Amino acid sequence: MTGPERADAARNRAAILAAAAELFDRDGVEEVSMNDIARHAGVGKGTIFRRFGDRTALIEAVLLPRAAAMRRLVHHGPPPVGPGGEPLEALHALLDTLFDFVWANRTLIRALEHRVPHSYYAHSSSRYWLDELARRLTVTHPHDDTEYLTHILSTALRADVVDYLVSVRGMALDQVRAGLHRLAFPCVPPPSLADVDRRSVS
Amino acid sequence: MTGPERADAARNRAAILAAAAELFDRDGVEEVSMNDIARHAGVGKGTIFRRFGDRTALIEAVLLPRAAAMRRLVHHGPPPVGPGGEPLEALHALLDTLFDFVWANRTLIRALEHRVPHSYYAHSSSRYWLDELARRLTVTHPHDDTEYLTHILSTALRADVVDYLVSVRGMALDQVRAGLHRLAFPCVPPPSLADVDRRSVS
DNA sequence: TCACGATACGGACCGGCGGTCCACATCGGC
DNA sequence: GCCGATGTGGACCGCCGGTCCGTATCGTGA
Numbered sequence: 242m243t244g245p246e247r248a249d250a251a252r253n254r255a256a257i258l259a260a261a262a263e264l265f266d267r268d269g270v271e272e273v274s275m276n277d278i279a280r281h282a283g284v285g286k287g288t289i290f291r292r293f294g295d296r297t298a299l300i301e302a303v304l305l306p307r308a309a310a311m312r313r314l315v316h317h318g319p320p321p322v323g324p325g326g327e328p329l330e331a332l333h334a335l336l337d338t339l340f341d342f343v344w345a346n347r348t349l350i351r352a353l354e355h356r357v358p359h360s361y362y363a364h365s366s367s368r369y370w371l372d373e374l375a376r377r378l379t380v381t382h383p384h385d386d387t388e389y390l391t392h393i394l395s396t397a398l399r400a401d402v403v404d405y406l407v408s409v410r411g412m413a414l415d416q417v418r419a420g421l422h423r424l425a426f427p428c429v430p431p432p433s434l435a436d437v438d439r440r441s442v443s
Numbered sequence: 444m445t446g447p448e449r450a451d452a453a454r455n456r457a458a459i460l461a462a463a464a465e466l467f468d469r470d471g472v473e474e475v476s477m478n479d480i481a482r483h484a485g486v487g488k489g490t491i492f493r494r495f496g497d498r499t500a501l502i503e504a505v506l507l508p509r510a511a512a513m514r515r516l517v518h519h520g521p522p523p524v525g526p527g528g529e530p531l532e533a534l535h536a537l538l539d540t541l542f543d544f545v546w547a548n549r550t551l552i553r554a555l556e557h558r559v560p561h562s563y564y565a566h567s568s569s570r571y572w573l574d575e576l577a578r579r580l581t582v583t584h585p586h587d588d589t590e591y592l593t594h595i596l597s598t599a600l601r602a603d604v605v606d607y608l609v610s611v612r613g614m615a616l617d618q619v620r621a622g623l624h625r626l627a628f629p630c631v632p633p634p635s636l637a638d639v640d641r642r643s644v645s
Numbered sequence: 646t647c648a649c650g651a652t653a654c655g656g657a658c659c660g661g662c663g664g665t666c667c668a669c670a671t672c673g674g675c
Numbered sequence: 676g677c678c679g680a681t682g683t684g685g686a687c688c689g690c691c692g693g694t695c696c697g698t699a700t701c702g703t704g705a
Contacts, residue, residue: 247672247681275663285684290664292682355557359607389622396604397595405561406594420591427629449701452653477692487655492693494653 254292256282262303270300270352297356304349308366311342315373328380333422335377336394339370340418343400350400361399371395378425390425397421456494458484464505472502472554499558506551510568513544517575530582535624537579538596541572542620545602552602563601573597580627592627599623 246254260282264273275296279286293299315338320326322334343350354361361367375391382390396402398421406412448456462484466475477498481488495501517540522528524536545552556563563569577593584592598604600623608614 249671250682253682274661276661279684286663287665287667287684288682296663351560358553358603359611362607363611392608393595393599393626396598401560402598405564409561409565424595449652451700455653476690478690481655488692489655489694489696490653498692 250292253282253284253288257284257289257292257299258303261299265300265303265349265352270348271355275299297353300349300352300356304346304353305366307342307346311338312366312369314338315370328377332377332381332425335370335374336421336425337418339374339398340403340421343398343403344414347400347404351404354400362395381425394421394424397424452494455484455486455490459486459491459494459501460505463501467502467505467551467554472550473557477501499555502551502555502558506548506555507568509544509548513540514568514571516540517572530579534579534583534627537572537576538623538627539620541576541600542605542623545600545605546616549602549606553606556602564597583627596623596626599626 257278261273261278264277264281275286275289278299279289282289289299293302314322315335317323320334321330322338326334350361353364357364362371371391374394375387378385378387378390378394403417406417407414459480463475463480466479466483477488477491480501481491484491491501495504517524517537519525522536523532524540528536552563555566559566564573573593576596577589580587580589580592580596605619608619609616
């Protein structure tokens with residue numbers, strides 16, 4: 242066991258991740274076999290399993306850097322999504338950021354949920370933003386049942402729920418986004434469309 | 444093509460459905476192969492495929508009579524869940540009936556959703572109770588966005604969402620049920636626990 | 646009762662999957 | 676340049692859902 246990883250191994254890891262990301266995105270996760278990825282990356286199938294263990298771990302490995310980027314944005318980025326902004330703006334910015342992340346990675350997220358039931362809520366890389374959401378809700382909704390609200394919002398943010406609204410019910414993305422913000426304030430009338438537009442364009 | 448079906452064929456259909464229902468229930472849908480079902484039913488694998496077409500259709504066939512029973516209850520049963528009762532009671536009774544159905548058949552429903560994305564909302568045997576829910580909401584919430592409310596409630600009734608709350612978060616069934624009823628009336632305080640108990644015991 | 650076409654049966658068989666194995670190639674410190 | 680540690684790749688494995696077809700069973704009309 243030398244320090245980290247041999248040079249050729251690192252090269253192959255990168256090639257596999259790139260090939261997997263491209264094929265998953267292009268053809269849908271379920272349509273891509275491990276053999277496809279191996280061929281496309283120019284490596285043997287055994288190499289993939291040696292690097293990543295199994296199919297589930299490979300999917301996670303493709304998703305991980307994207308989740309980490311979002312996490313960095315939330316924890317160290319500029320306000321309003323990063324720390325230091327006005328609480329209400331911070332909550333809405335977080336919702337938008339989560340929504341964008343879920344939408345952009347919906348195929349990977351759905352595939353993971355498919356292979357590891359409840360991973361959407363229970364997976365460690367999900368927990369942190371569920372907790373962050375709860376934290377911001379506690380500030381903006383000090384008198385409500387924030388655990389309950391967190392659950393409602395995180396369910397509305399499920400990749401398959403959003404996907405259904407858009408691809409089966411034909412809702413526009415901004416409609417779904419507006420519904421999400423409205424859900425956070427169930428007892429006030431929904432904001433005017435102009436407000437919603439201003440927020441989601443930023 | 445004689446009239447309906449030969450006697451041995453009908454016998455086998457029943458045996459297959461019974462075997463599938465038992466194994467799905469006992470071991471979980473994903474753990475049961477078509478060979479398992481064939482062996483357990485005492486028929487050849489070919490017979491299953493001849494009768495039902497493919498695995499998805501077999502799962503649907505196991506679920507169908509249960510959904511039909513619920514449908515009968517809602518359309519022809521005694522009030523409050525059947526027609527003729529007081530609107531508010533009718534809505535709550537429907538929510539309870541749907542909740543019980545989803546919980547009792549959560550493994551089958553999840554397996555179907557797994558094989559046919561969005562089937563939970565889009566499948567014909569789901570449509571009718573989504574429509575019924577919307578109908579009753581229109582009566583009890585004449586001034587609200589009932590389409591939106593229907594979506595929120597049907598999402599809260601997803602088999603995987605309920606399953607997560609119970610099996611991962613450790614919520615009691617009656618808590619989840621209470622949350623469902625509360626969701627239908629977001630702007631009034633939740634009913635006292637006594638009310639909830641009275642309703643769900645009936 | 647029997648004969649015969651229509652129908653159903655069942656398990657060998659197929660292609661493809663995720664995952665394993667191991668003879669061989671490649672790396673990199675000395 | 677040597678040599679043990681590390682990495683490689685594709686043949687191979689068991690299993691899956693699904694098909695095929697020679698054989699068995701049904702039920703009708705005579």
